[in-house]
Amino acid sequence: MDYGPQQSQASVSEVFRVFLKLGLTSFGGPIAHLGYFRDELVTRRKWLSESAYADLVALCQFLPGPASSQVGFALGLTRAGWGGAFAAFLAFTLPSALILLALAMTATRLESPLALGVLHGLKIVAVAIVAQAVWGMAKNLCPDRERATIAVAAVLLLAWAPGAIGMMAAILLGTIAGLALGKGQVTIGKHLPVSRKAGLTAFALFAALLIGLPFLAGQAQGWALADSFYRAGSLVFGGGHVVLPLLRAETVTPGWVSDDAFLAGYGAAQAVPGPLFTFAAWLGAIMGPAPNGVAGAAIALVALFLPGFLILIGTLPFWDRLRRTIWAQSALQGANAAVVGILGAALYSPVFTTAIGSEVPEGIMDAVFTSAIGGMPDFALALICFVALMAWKAPPWVVVLLAAVGGTALGLMT
Numbered sequence: 001m002d003y004g005p006q007q008s009q010a011s012v013s014e015v016f017r018v019f020l021k022l023g024l025t026s027f028g029g030p031i032a033h034l035g036y037f038r039d040e041l042v043t044r045r046k047w048l049s050e051s052a053y054a055d056l057v058a059l060c061q062f063l064p065g066p067a068s069s070q071v072g073f074a075l076g077l078t079r080a081g082w083g084g085a086f087a088a089f090l091a092f093t094l095p096s097a098l099i100l101l102a103l104a105m106t107a108t109r110l111e112s113p114l115a116l117g118v119l120h121g122l123k124i125v126a127v128a129i130v131a132q133a134v135w136g137m138a139k140n141l142c143p144d145r146e147r148a149t150i151a152v153a154a155v156l157l158l159a160w161a162p163g164a165i166g167m168m169a170a171i172l173l174g175t176i177a178g179l180a181l182g183k184g185q186v187t188i189g190k191h192l193p194v195s196r197k198a199g200l201t202a203f204a205l206f207a208a209l210l211i212g213l214p215f216l217a218g219q220a221q222g223w224a225l226a227d228s229f230y231r232a233g234s235l236v237f238g239g240g241h242v243v244l245p246l247l248r249a250e251t252v253t254p255g256w257v258s259d260d261a262f263l264a265g266y267g268a269a270q271a272v273p274g275p276l277f278t279f280a281a282w283l284g285a286i287m288g289p290a291p292n293g294v295a296g297a298a299i300a301l302v303a304l305f306l307p308g309f310l311i312l313i314g315t316l317p318f319w320d321r322l323r324r325t326i327w328a329q330s331a332l333q334g335a336n337a338a339v340v341g342i343l344g345a346a347l348y349s350p351v352f353t354t355a356i357g358s359e360v361p362e363g364i365m366d367a368v369f370t371s372a373i374g375g376m377p378d379f380a381l382a383l384i385c386f387v388a389l390m391a392w393k394a395p396p397w398v399v400v401l402l403a404a405v406g407g408t409a410l411g412l413m414t
Contacts, residue, residue: 012080012084024397026396031346054332060312065311066305069309097301098281121405128389194316225284231250233308266279278301377413378410381403
């Protein structure tokens, strides 16, 4: 699709404004982010159809990197070309990155009862956001008993094999089931403005950096920092919490960051909106060896996000052609039904319950790593948020504020 200069410029500005709002209000981790994206861009703004959105989600679940940020990048690309893609990434990422950088530079700890209450409320609103997304996507993507069965089968598979491997297996089996059903119909949507040449160049750059950075790591600490975070971003499937052990191995094990500082930063990353990968800003800023501070944060952020985006850019032109065939649409119908099951499973874990480590410090870490729903008052607040979204059609940012106030009130009552 050809964008004229004025239309493209206006669209880039629009994309930046929309994703800045999402970057300031999207709490709860990558699965919740997909719910925020769907509500804002599919339901409210009609930027794309439910099935096209689910296609992108299914693709990004298969690729290494931050899934929600990859979806946002692709949505910006579809809306306003390359300018829109980078506008979406910057607007969604900068708020949380700057907050975490400021916290790291000032050694601010979110330990007050007020802060912990707000954090608890933000965990609860994620339950409502994901529940709304599951409800809406199930109605559109599982309209018959066959696809509803695929969604339930995905939940059962994830109950047996949780994590990134289980998610990829669920999507793969859903794809096979969709092919067997053969109900696909070709629909003409927007072409993604990525040429095959650009895709192949992105793949080549990804491989060159993955192979070349380890050789440069011995030359200077800055290259070593870039190599560690680039390798972590290249190997993580599913995004979000999955990156935790990889980053710990790259930063704590060599002695660049203490274990306590790592856990404190991860807790702070849970308390801010936006992608969890911005945890890299905290780690880069508090590094023992230089570069650290602003320079360290910038290197860590770029290195962690870059491989996922290069792989996405490399995949999109081939994906764009493939999804326009009848058999591919049949496969996508099954994959999309599996995505509904994946979101349904995620509604329980990690959204409903969060368990990463058995021994964590008191304070914010206890607030982060314990269940979002701790009793009937928490469940009631989650239900209020869900009804506000579904029945009253309240904007998500209003519901986020409601949950923050409610979480604070619950904290003061206990």
